[in-house]
Amino acid sequence: EFLHDFDLLLTPALATEPPLALNWWDDSWLKTFRSNLAYAPFQGSWNLAGFPAIVVPAGRSTVTGLPWCVQLVAAPGRESLLLSVAAWLEQKNPWPRTAE
16 A cells, blocks of 8 residues: 555655765674664665665765765556656766766
8 A cells, every 4th residue: 555646755865974984894794784774774674665766866965065865665566667767867967977
């Protein structure tokens, strides 16, 4: 029933700015997992629930210059809808091909 009346759900992709790139290999997998879960908590639950989702660029912060992104979620079996919306968004506002 979830998403029965809607084509897509729009959610944040990240909860905070990403952590600094440090020596992750020196930390335990649990510490690394917790760090990732703290700043990107929204993707895993949709994957586990079987809902297709895609993260797409959505501009840049005017304060930090870091890129923003959003997540689009569709009903199971609607991957083609997600890909077509992502392609449409990229056509309207082309995504950078290299890091800035």
